[in-house]
Amino acid sequence: MIYLDLLIGFLKVGCFAFGGAYAAIPLIRDVVLSYGWLTDEQLSYMIAVSESTPGPVMINLATYVGSSQGGVLGSIVATLAVAFPSFIIIWLVMVLLKRFLEKPAVQAVLGAVKPCVIGIILSTGAYMAFSGVFHPGEGIAVDGKAAIIAGAVAAVVIAWRIIKKKKASPIALIIVSACLGILVYGI
Numbered sequence: 001m002i003y004l005d006l007l008i009g010f011l012k013v014g015c016f017a018f019g020g021a022y023a024a025i026p027l028i029r030d031v032v033l034s035y036g037w038l039t040d041e042q043l044s045y046m047i048a049v050s051e052s053t054p055g056p057v058m059i060n061l062a063t064y065v066g067s068s069q070g071g072v073l074g075s076i077v078a079t080l081a082v083a084f085p086s087f088i089i090i091w092l093v094m095v096l097l098k099r100f101l102e103k104p105a106v107q108a109v110l111g112a113v114k115p116c117v118i119g120i121i122l123s124t125g126a127y128m129a130f131s132g133v134f135h136p137g138e139g140i141a142v143d144g145k146a147a148i149i150a151g152a153v154a155a156v157v158i159a160w161r162i163i164k165k166k167k168a169s170p171i172a173l174i175i176v177s178a179c180l181g182i183l184v185y186g187i
Contacts, residue, residue: 002070003077009035010062010081017058018113022121024058025128037065044128052174058082145184153177 009031017024025047032038038046050060059079066078093101100106129150156176160168 003074005035006066006070006074006078007081009037010066010078011085013058013062014082014085018117020117020121022057022124023117025124026120028058028061032061032065037069040131044131047128052178149177149180149184152180 013024013027013031017027029040029043032043033040046061046064047057050057050064053060059082062078062082063075067075070077153173153176157168157173160166
């Protein structure tokens with residue numbers, strides 16, 4: 001039964017995720033929490049790990065959840081389920097709809113979707129940042145260690161922008177965040 005649940009759950013994610021992995025995080029969260037596969041906190045940790053490991057975030061999350069729920073076969077089922085709809089859609093676009101993508105109406109629809117995807121990504125980022133520092137359900141409980149890391153990373157971003165006059169590398173920020181996490185939570 002778990003394999004069928006993994007198949008259905010991650011097919012939902014694969015079919016309805018539009019705009020990339022970050023835009024799909026709310027959908028992944030909904031599926032994973034509704035089946036009870038992970039807690040919200042575990043999912044947040046897995047998202048952080050998935051972002052810092054090679055490969056697409058959705059694939060990494062599906063593989064991890066599938067593995068934790070159904071072993072190797074579960075990881076295979078979840079990974080294929082999340083990837084299969086994208087594969088079919090891309091194949092159909094390339095084979096059947098290539099000439100339609102150049103039409104102004106199709107470009108207008110795709111252009112209209114972009115702001116929605118940006119809003120979803122910003123909302124997800126704000127939610128993850130807020131829930132990492134503040135613990136909902138516990139009143140105004142602030143995780144001081146998470147606040148220190150968030151403040152330090154924000155300071156690095158601002159200082160880099162002022163000193164170097166350009167944006168900080170996301171890879172460098174992930175490394176800085178990981179090192180700070182090890183220092184703050186490891187001590």
